[in-house]
Amino acid sequence: MGDKASTHPGAAGRAPAADRPGSLRNVVLVGRGGAGKTTLVEALAQASGAVSRAGRVEDGGCLSDYDEIEHRQQRSVQLSLVPVEWGGVRVNLLDTPGYADFVGELRAGLRAADAALFVVSAADGVDGATRLVWEECAAVGMPRALVVTHLEAARADFDEMTARCRTAFGGDDPDAVLPLYLPLYGREGADGHRPVDGLIGLLSRRVYDYTGGARRERAPDPGESALIEEARNRLIEGIIAESEDETLMDRYLGGEECDTATLVADMEKAVARGAFHPVLAAAPAAAGARQGLGTLELLELVTRGFPTPEERAIPAVTTPEGAPRPPLACDPDGPLAAEVVKTSSDPYVGRISLVRVFSGTLRPDETVHVSGHGLADRGHEDHDVDERVGALSTPFGRRQRPLARAVAGDLACVAKLARAETGDTLSAKADPLLMEPWTMPEPLLPVAVEAHGKADEDRLSQGLARLVAEDPTMRLEQNQHTHQVVLWCLGEAHVDVALERLRGRYGVRVDAVPHRVALRETFAERAAGRGRHVKQSGGHGQFAICEIEVEPLPGGSGVEFVDKVVGGSVPRQFVPSVEKGVRAQAARGVAAGYPLEDVRVTLLDGKAHSVDSSDAAFQTAGALALRECAARARVRLLEPVAEIGVTVADAYVGHVMSDLSGRRGRVVGTEQAAGGSTRVRAEIPEIEISRYAVELRSLSHGTGRFSRAYARHEPMPERLAERIRAEAGAKG
Template sequence: MHMSSKTNTAPRIQGPEDLRNVVLVGSAGSGKTTLFQNLLRARIPDHRPDKEDAERTSTLALASVVDHNDTAGDDVVVNLLDAPGHPDFAGELRAGLRAADGAVFVISAADGLDPITTSLWAECAATGMPRAIVITKLDTDKADFEATLDAITTAFGSGTHPAYLPLEDEDGQVIGNMSLLTGHVHDYSSGRRVTTDADEAQRSLIEAFRTDYVESIITESEDDALLERYFNGDELNNDQVVEALLSAMYHGNFFPVIPVRLDGIGTEEILGLVHRGFPHPNRRTLPLVVDADDEPIDPQLGSVEGPLLAESIRTIADPYAGHLSMVRVYSGVLTPEAAVHVAGHREGITGVRHGREDHDDTERIGLLTVPAGTGTAPVDRAIAGQIVYVAKLSRTDTSDTLSDPGHPAVIEPWELPEPLLPTAIEAAGRGDEDKLATALGRLLVEDPTVRVGRDPDTDQMLLWTMGQAHRDLVLARLRGRYGVQVTTPPVRVGLRETFVAPAEGHGRHVKQSGGHGQYAICDIRVEPGERGSGFTFVDEVVGGAVPRQFIGSVEKGIAAQLAKGTISGHPMVDVRVTLHDGKAHSVDSSDMAFQSAGALALREAANPATVALLEPIDEIAVHCPNEYLGAVMTDLSNRRGQVSGTEPGDDGFTTVTARVPVLELLEYAIDLRGIARGAASFTRARSGFELMPATKAAAHLGEH
């Protein structure tokens, strides 16, 4: 969570209609954060942007501005959310989408449309979120407004149209824009916006686009009477077209495109569009909401009179200040000191825990503050539609639902990506060991896309993150925020041993040292078992060569040695061991002696000719754009992967399934991003063990 320590006066809000919540989304490098700063500067003249660093660019930033509409004569508070553009921080992005009621997509004219943005657009379309599009970087050499516009229309459909055209000076530099709807020209070249009527040449440019623009607005407005009048040739005045535009935007059917420069040109047009075209919070829709009996309910979204329903959007676990939660209120009123029901039911709804077990608690609301410019201001209540900061919710995690204790409810949490990049971590010194556990616990509360767990095979503590940037950020937080020094040794993979050829083993454990000695001899035959069969023990002893009471001792000793391994230190699996002979002493034989003899016999049977290594295999499913399918398939082959199928989708993506050795997947989250420009994703699940190639096994044994 990014927030300034600056304290301002809370903006005046009388009802949900005074609010607009909008999130800026776009890929890294699109100019999104610069646009965010320009929008703030347009209403906060003395605004100075914060320093750009890894912490700032990785978290969801929130600030607010007050916008006055001269036409409607009303003021609205616009809560601006700046979502991270790097794919490592998709969890923050999805939190921003849940908090907002509309999205502004930021696309660079110099770089064009990328697959990540296209996928995100489809995600917003599925929920009907109102959207607008801003084309940036028009002042760069590679910028091509019309080509970018064509790519957007091809990717996003017929509902996308330019609302403004770039205004250029004699040297071809963008100095403002021209409105297709009003015919007004907005010139920013003087340092402020100057509005005039279009001249003849400018009107010619506008008319080339305006007919299609107006027709699309009316078609998408869902106003049948207006549509009939238009196609009957009736003259429509500008106010009627504007009303149709706002209706089409409001319902998520029409998506105006605005050209901007990142020096502030176009900010007034964006704020005006957000003010008039984006919905207030009472139109908000949510996924499944259930009551205490898991029965679906229809909450009174946007109603101040309804029972409280809110959601924790972000959490920061500061080592000194404690918990601070960013909360979006959907209905009702939130007040300090009020008791609220807190429900975190991620696993029960989605089937994935993501850190913390499902829980129900009662918490008391601490200090309430709201974004006020780039700072915050204390308030004595927060109404439906507001985004607020709440202190001291110590048992509330990101995506938890806050509700009236008399009307407990749970909102289906937003989908979180699976962290798939493992990093082994160790405390650097004894003084860091206790601090590490505490720090990791706080990080898990703050960032639900982090996983931490101890690998049962290698006993390594593994930190699972989304990618390299995410990993670097988490390690920096451990060291900087929590003062914990950690090392990152190579990740070890839990291999297995198995017999690949029959072998005989003779175990002799005979010791005499005064008093009772130790005497046990056993002879075993070892054979490879079926993959996944585990350990099978067969007793073929005849004539009492090994007394009946010690048969189990031999089996126990062999099982203990299997757990330790023989030639590599990795556990042994999938073997059939037959005890067929042995010797005992009437006085000196014992349970422990025969356990030792069984272990010795197994070790004698094991050697590089009879024992091989097994490596774990994961079943992975890679979802990638069709244009990168060949590169993904080639890379999987280079990783010793066995492709089992490809399934083309209707969205320009194909899903590839393959079985790949875990050793080849340790950096796959990073490598796949490079192969497919961040547009591909994958899932993984353990799929058993297979023989490791001899050359790989020999290299591994040489290292150990």
């Protein structure tokens, strides 16, 4: 890195299956939308020889041909794998979406990777969401480096961007975030813009000139040398501070010149253990050029400074029943333990599972055990079945290159796993294992859907099941109270993609309809009512009369039924009939069509006929009596109240608390959280937070997150209740 010659062997476009974990690097690219992650992946693929100068994969197709939705929306919406080879090392590049709605894809990429490249735009800077991901990586010790893109933008400034990265990511040790290279600017044009022609290596004191379309190495001229020393000295001090050689700092302070090879080796070790985070610059290749600026330097950093899968800890494993198992090692000869990190569907091949092999070796046509992931609450059933592995392949654009095997540490696509879903563990049939799951974001934006037409009704259930099987961040709910089918998503863009996939991939058209919260009704005061059901239509008639009293009960009491009939005015065999009719009417509601609860219904008296009374007649009379009570008393609407916890940067706490108050929320406490954040605890009506997942993101500039849990039902303000009753009356 920085001391290598400019000719580093590429792969002539081939990225075959690695035969050992040491020849693998799994790298996830992280950054806000528009930072240039996908462009950088394509530039790295071109520099390594995997694609031609025209951006074409060597065996046909375009590298960026991933998903028709991505082409239509002009943004990444899913995790993509692009394998390249450099210097005999296979690099699995995992390109993640930068939009917050697809954070589930980002987390899958983090799970599959052993190191992260944070891509930041020199024109746009660092956003709050990227800082949160950095902290998440820091918590698990994942090695990280930074790449500054968009240096060609008019307002781009590499030095300023590096300083902002040191502030945002350096924490208590900003000297752990330092540039390895400085951009070499060309002559200023008529428009005042200065192009970046190359890079100056701070450790090697060499210039890497890209103006000819491929990297050329030369000695710096006197003016370029003057740019090096101050930044070089700071870089050397930062590397020495993280060196495992405790004598190196003393020797450096004593005036000893540090050997470049020693500095490079120490830096590589510090990068691999997540203690030092180099900053590099990159730009796509110009038209007709073979190599983009900084691409070779990045490939050298990844292959030499990032850890192999053998150097990273494997997630804990148990048996499917939960019994602990010894920790696994990244050993191709060890027990098989692989995990599905992404599930997608191909119209011709069917379901395709992207799998990270942590231990053992996965081979085509073998039978594996599939262990479930514990997301039954989101519509994903637990699995404990055996399945036959189909063909193994590695993706490149829309092509799939066949693999003979996937060893520990590698990533591969597996065809035709009918039951396995994202998060499931694949293990040996004779030795089933279950890997500790990674944290999935909770979907908090509801959208109710209905079939567009009769033909769609027949396919809706299957289409929704296949949709949520692909995306564990989505939750499918069949709400028994509102009788709606609800998809819980992470944001509006997530909703748009889900509905588009239903239509385009599964042929199901749906309409999004207003989401309804589960309201309730209750009596605000005592009331008495009489139910009279008397009909004579020839032959046996219908005769039943009952008198009841209703009184309110404390919240959570449900519906109580008490029999206080004396003297047999209502025969014993018909008392359960009255109760059944009362409860049926309570379930249908008595004012606005919402279930009635928290009341005691007492049967006081009634009349029966020896011939015409029946079970059905007394059920009807009980329902009529309850409705008469409702007509004589005030009936309140109860709305569900949620307990929410909002974690937000300290700068936005005041805005969040003010917003919650405007939503009829009650703040019940605050507490300090990690990373200069505060957690605000509040109780708020659920009707006020249907879109809070979207609105909090806007309010907090992408830094806020919240959790919610049902607390109880409370009386709704009368003005709102009147509006809802009026709407219910208008619908008939």
